[in-house]
Amino acid sequence: MISIKPMRIAIASGKGGTGKTLVATSLFYALQRERIEATLVDCDAEEPNVMSFFQGQLEKSAEVMQRVPVIDENKCTYCGKCHEYCNYKAIFILTPMKVIKVMEDLCHGCGACTVACEYGAIVEKDVSLGQVNQYAVSGNSKIIESRMNVGVYSPVRVIKAAINESNDRRVVIMDSPPGTSCPFIQTVARADFVILVTEPTPFGLSDLKQSVETLKTMGKSCGVIINRAGLGNDAIYGYLHDQGIPLLLEIPFDREIASTYSKGKIVAAEKRHLQTLLLSVFNIIVKKYGNSHHQR
Amino acid sequence: MEIAIISGKGGTGKSSISAAFATLSGQPVVLADCDVDAANLHILFAPTHEEDQVYIAGQTAVIDYSICTHCGICMDYCQFDAIHSMDGKITISETSCDGCHLCARVCPHGAITMVDNDKSRMYSGAFRNGRMVYGRLAPGEENSGKLVNMVRDKAKAIAKDYNLENIIIDGPPGIGCAVISSITGTNHVVVVTEPTLSGLHDLKRALEIVEKFSLKAWVIINKYDLNDDMSRQIEQHCHDRGIPLAGKLPFNPSVVEAMVNLKSIIEWQPQSEFSRQIGAIWNTITQSK
Numbered sequence: 001m002i003s004i005k006p007m008r009i010a011i012a013s014g015k016g017g018t019g020k021t022l023v024a025t026s027l028f029y030a031l032q033r034e035r036i037e038a039t040l041v042d043c044d045a046e047e048p049n050v051m052s053f054f055q056g057q058l059e060k061s062a063e064v065m066q067r068v069p070v071i072d073e074n075k076c077t078y079c080g081k082c083h084e085y086c087n088y089k090a091i092f093i094l095t096p097m098k099v100i101k102v103m104e105d106l107c108h109g110c111g112a113c114t115v116a117c118e119y120g121a122i123v124e125k126d127v128s129l130g131q132v133n134q135y136a137v138s139g140n141s142k143i144i145e146s147r148m149n150v151g152v153y154s155p156v157r158v159i160k161a162a163i164n165e166s167n168d169r170r171v172v173i174m175d176s177p178p179g180t181s182c183p184f185i186q187t188v189a190r191a192d193f194v195i196l197v198t199e200p201t202p203f204g205l206s207d208l209k210q211s212v213e214t215l216k217t218m219g220k221s222c223g224v225i226i227n228r229a230g231l232g233n234d235a236i237y238g239y240l241h242d243q244g245i246p247l248l249l250e251i252p253f254d255r256e257i258a259s260t261y262s263k264g265k266i267v268a269a270e271k272r273h274l275q276t277l278l279l280s281v282f283n284i285i286v287k288k289y290g291n292s293h294h295q296r
Numbered sequence: 297m298e299i300a301i302i303s304g305k306g307g308t309g310k311s312s313i314s315a316a317f318a319t320l321s322g323q324p325v326v327l328a329d330c331d332v333d334a335a336n337l338h339i340l341f342a343p344t345h346e347e348d349q350v351y352i353a354g355q356t357a358v359i360d361y362s363i364c365t366h367c368g369i370c371m372d373y374c375q376f377d378a379i380h381s382m383d384g385k386i387t388i389s390e391t392s393c394d395g396c397h398l399c400a401r402v403c404p405h406g407a408i409t410m411v412d413n414d415k416s417r418m419y420s421g422a423f424r425n426g427r428m429v430y431g432r433l434a435p436g437e438e439n440s441g442k443l444v445n446m447v448r449d450k451a452k453a454i455a456k457d458y459n460l461e462n463i464i465i466d467g468p469p470g471i472g473c474a475v476i477s478s479i480t481g482t483n484h485v486v487v488v489t490e491p492t493l494s495g496l497h498d499l500k501r502a503l504e505i506v507e508k509f510s511l512k513a514w515v516i517i518n519k520y521d522l523n524d525d526m527s528r529q530i531e532q533h534c535h536d537r538g539i540p541l542a543g544k545l546p547f548n549p550s551v552v553e554a555m556v557n558l559k560s561i562i563e564w565q566p567q568s569e570f571s572r573q574i575g576a577i578w579n580t581i582t583q584s585k
């Protein structure tokens with residue numbers, strides 16, 4: 001067993017479909033082959049699909065719950081204070097008609113209405129937002145999957161619950177949700193280093209810029225992997241150079257890679273040289289950015 | 297008529313197909329880019345900036361330290377783990393605060409104020425085949441569903457003002473509130489998928505939502521020839537589910553070429569077989585009863 005300093009690496013991309021999951025699954029696979037104990041967290045709770053690439057034993061599955069209010073209409077005086085306290089417009093009230101309704105889809109479970117009610121008319125119940133599933137895969141490694149229920153207002157709670165299950169004493173790879181909004185921030189906030197996967201196209205560059213700006217304001221180190229290199233143009237290279245962002249790896253466009261991935265196979269398992277390349281990227285990252293906040 | 301294009305996951309070529317639909321000849325449209333988290337179509341179409349509007353994406357709690365006594369009461373109420381105490385000092389984490397306002401209401405000293413998150417914008421203007429509206433959510437903001445609603449309302453108003461019949465909505469990836477906001481009440485929802493195992497998986501989740509809202513769904517299999525076997529499985533799935541296949545498109549490197557040249561594939565290669573197929577798909581969808 002090789003001992004490697006614990007480290008958290010998030011793999012992200014401005015937009016989905018740039019090859020983020022391809023990189024995350026391949027890197028995880030490469031670590032497994034090297035007998036480096038690792039945990040892969042699928043933080044894309046809206047569309048988790050990491051598990052479709054691996055075989056594993058479901059070890060633990062937990063519901064992620066949120067509290068929503070239930071109004072006891074026998075005690076309610078229709079005073080409207082809960083409605084006034086709710087910053088998400090989740091309580092509908094028509095005082096003259098004596099109608100009050102909680103719109104559960106809008107409720108964020110903040111508890112403000114319960115604090116507001118002076119008549120003890122509000123109790124809370126738990127509703128499920130999604131699940132965190134933990135799988136044991138070969139070589140002592142683990143996959144933790146966040147899976148949001150369809151139609152929930154935000155995946156953030158489910159993502160946080162999944163990340164909280166990952167062990168700080170190991171290498172943790174986080175397959176981040178797409179975009180730069182809240183779910184992305186909550187994932188990369190926990191990372192020591194962020195790998196941004198992008199394509200050399202105008203869309204790819206525009207999304208990359210937005211991700212880089214966001215990471216900068218958060219003070220996070222990042223590097224870039226260009227996927228489908230060769231399809232597109234060169235503008236991205238100039239940008240990376242100007243910004244001083246390390247280009248970690250280029251994965252050329254290759255129909256075979258696309259077809260391997262499409263069958264739900266791990267690209268690095270078929271393309272052995274990608275394993276080697278990703279491991280050297282990993283080693284560079286560990287050496288340069290390893291456990292910055294774990295050393296206390 | 298409102299036609300929403302979604303994909304379950306990004307990267308299936310959804311935006312390129314939206315761009316193609318938006319530039320079919322002889323029919324100016326309103327193009328609404330509702331992928332507010334990663335709006336891209338304005339890069340291709342460089343619309344004029346005629347209007348921008350601030351979008352308030354919720355609020356964040358801020359402590360006035362000249363008043364705060366660090367009593368910690370607010371911390372006990374926060375359900376989002378956003379308030380922490382470190383060495384006796386109470387701080388609110390901007391990234392974790394959900395903006396619920398509760399801490400500000402319970403603080404006995406009135407030390408907390410709520411500040412609007414006002415960095416997100418909605419823009420509208422003209423592009424070469426009609427009008428365009430797009431939203432841009434500032435990094436770290438939540439609540440994109442509401443910005444999507446704002447974009448769609450604007451698109452509808454514009455369609456009326458300019459007497460344009462069709463609104464094309466480029467939806468966000470995922471299955472969250474922003475997707476729901478992008479599709480509710482539309483006439484057609486086109487789900488673009490690709491023939492991969494995860495594509496099929498995401499397609500199923502996307503169709504679940506479309507069915508939940510009883511909307512008219514269509515499926516396009518993009519790059520179908522990258523995996524014929526998987527394409528057949530997807531076709532079978534659609535068939536079993538009673539969802540019509542609007543068409544299949546082959547993998548075509550010219551789509552990227554077009555993008556690099558800031559054109560839709562229809563503009564780049566109007567006479568190609570590929571462009572003809574996209575036109576045919578459009579007709580299948582819009583002429584259905």
Ligand code: SF4
Pocket residue numbers: 067068069082085086087088089090091102106107108109110111112113114
């Ligand atoms: S818990 Fe919060 S969000 Fe939910 S209804 Fe009550 S006040 Fe509104």
Ligand code: SF4
Pocket residue numbers: 071075076077078079080081082083100116117118119120121122
């Ligand atoms: S605050 Fe309590 S009593 Fe007043 S309307 Fe709400 S539930 Fe009813």
Ligand code: SF4
Pocket residue numbers: 359363364365366367368369370371386402403404405406407408
């Ligand atoms: S409740 Fe008010 S005074 Fe007390 S710690 Fe919070 S902000 Fe400060």
Ligand code: SF4
Pocket residue numbers: 110356357373374375376377378379388392393394395396397398399400
């Ligand atoms: S506004 Fe709500 S979420 Fe934000 S710090 Fe206050 S209690 Fe917590």
